[in-house]
Amino acid sequence: MRSVCVQRYDLRTERVGDEPLKEWAIANDVYTRVAIDFTNAPIRSAVDTVVEGTVHSFRTELSNMEGEERG
Amino acid sequence: MAEKITELTPEQEAALEPHRDMWLKIGLSTDRADRVEAEAGAREAYTIAGLDQPEAVIWLDSPMMGAIGAWMLASSLAEEAASGTVAIGDRDGGNGDCDERYPEVWERIMAVLAKGKDYPTFSEVWAGMTESARNGAKSAIREQVRSAAYGQHDAGWLSFNDYFRVVVPVEGTEKLSGLIRVAKSCGWWWPFDRAIILTERPTALHLDPQQRLHNADGPAIRYADGFALYSWHGTRVPAEMIRGEWDTTRILQEPNAEVRRSAIERLGWDEFVIEAELKQVGEVMDDPGNTGFTITLYDVPAAIYDEPVRVLICTNGTVERGGTRRRFGLTTPVTVNTPLEAAAWGYGITAEQYAQLQRRA
Numbered sequence: 001m002r003s004v005c006v007q008r009y010d011l012r013t014e015r016v017g018d019e020p021l022k023e024w025a026i027a028n029d030v031y032t033r034v035a036i037d038f039t040n041a042p043i044r045s046a047v048d049t050v051v052e053g054t055v056h057s058f059r060t061e062l063s064n065m066e067g068e069e070r071g
Numbered sequence: 072m073a074e075k076i077t078e079l080t081p082e083q084e085a086a087l088e089p090h091r092d093m094w095l096k097i098g099l100s101t102d103r104a105d106r107v108e109a110e111a112g113a114r115e116a117y118t119i120a121g122l123d124q125p126e127a128v129i130w131l132d133s134p135m136m137g138a139i140g141a142w143m144l145a146s147s148l149a150e151e152a153a154s155g156t157v158a159i160g161d162r163d164g165g166n167g168d169c170d171e172r173y174p175e176v177w178e179r180i181m182a183v184l185a186k187g188k189d190y191p192t193f194s195e196v197w198a199g200m201t202e203s204a205r206n207g208a209k210s211a212i213r214e215q216v217r218s219a220a221y222g223q224h225d226a227g228w229l230s231f232n233d234y235f236r237v238v239v240p241v242e243g244t245e246k247l248s249g250l251i252r253v254a255k256s257c258g259w260w261w262p263f264d265r266a267i268i269l270t271e272r273p274t275a276l277h278l279d280p281q282q283r284l285h286n287a288d289g290p291a292i293r294y295a296d297g298f299a300l301y302s303w304h305g306t307r308v309p310a311e312m313i314r315g316e317w318d319t320t321r322i323l324q325e326p327n328a329e330v331r332r333s334a335i336e337r338l339g340w341d342e343f344v345i346e347a348e349l350k351q352v353g354e355v356m357d358d359p360g361n362t363g364f365t366i367t368l369y370d371v372p373a374a375i376y377d378e379p380v381r382v383l384i385c386t387n388g389t390v391e392r393g394g395t396r397r398r399f400g401l402t403t404p405v406t407v408n409t410p411l412e413a414a415a416w417g418y419g420i421t422a423e424q425y426a427q428l429q430r431r432a
Contacts, residue, residue, distance in 0.1 A: 001144040001263045006116040027077040038231040046282040047098030051224045057300035
């Protein structure tokens with residue numbers, strides 16, 4: 001079965017089509033004002049920590065299992 | 072094209088904080104998934120992306136189970152098993168190195184894909200795989216992390232765009248509607264052309280007051296299938312350390328300095344300085360900043376901190392909720408020679424100034 005991308009536009013990097021969101025829709029200072037509230041806020045610091053931790057734990061656990069199997 | 076937004080209205084400004092807090096709650100939620108809403112959101116995401124609707128929706132308990140399931144779909148094992156074309160082997164041979172989670176994930180997937188028809192057990196499929204394929208399974212599963220959507224854990228970037236979608240709103244951001252519905256409803260997910268794997272949120276998540284992953288008594292993150300993450304004030308540590316199974320010898324053998332320090336804190340500095348036989352520097356002194364308690368300075372071997380330091384063992388000025396006071400270690404440069412100098416260094420004042428303190432705030 002083939003993995004698919006459900007996000008064919010790229011808002012993750014704040015781009016829609018060829019231009020960044022802030023270039024075509026939002027003035028830079030407004031963009032920055034909102035970004036400060038969201039980027040510097042606990043959402044990123046807390047939730048992204050959870051993501052990083054989960055990914056790390058995931059890889060560690062798989063590596064450990066591989067090690068056990070090799071052993 | 073709509074006019075460029077050059078300022079936020081007072082109402083939009085006022086909506087920033089509640090919108091941010093709402094997304095923080097979404098990102099850290101441990102509620103059971105809203106499966107109906109998650110599936111509807113995923114289907115909407117397919118539609119918005121111009122993709123055909125998938126036939127099957129498979130629910131699993133954790134990112135780990137999800138990645139195992141994604142491997143079973145991506146490798147075509149599950150589809151071939153459903154269509155009766157997969158190679159099978161002797162169920163009693165060759166499955167000794169099969170992870171215990173594979174059969175459970177297999178059953179969940181096949182219950183959906185086989186649509187009531189007979190299908191081989193995972194042991195039979197595993198035994199029918201080449202040794203190379205079996206050896207590569209873990210790497211293939213690990214790779215599935217790259218193709219995952221993080222659901223609730225995409226809050227970091229979805230929240231920002233959702234603000235512009237809902238509160239402002241900005242043209243173009245409506246394309247995120249399906250992804251946002253999924254994020255509000257469940258955990259990690261994997262979209263395939265003919266199936267979707269969706270997973271549950273964690274059943275427990277613990278942070279310290281600084282919003283770092285932390286649990287002194289168990290996993291900081293735990294999922295229903297047992298997949299878990301252990302963390303000490305943001306430092307990821309082995310489960311055995313949190314369970315208190317590390318003695319001083321094991322702590323000193325730990326190659327990672329952050330983990331080593333965390334393990335010392337977990338054990339307690341008072342106990343560690345005795346068991347590790349740290350050399351005391353100077354006399355035990357009354358703490359001028361914390362009346363009724365003492366401060367003691369010790370040399371710390373470079374093997375512990377990767378550089379020579381000293382540690383001041385002192386007592387927290389604040390009483391804990393249980394009525395006790397926490398003893399802790401404050402590392403200092405080796406240039407301080409007395410407990411008083413060390414305590415003063417911690418406050419950025421001279422030893423003479425510290426000696427004049429009545430009690431810490």
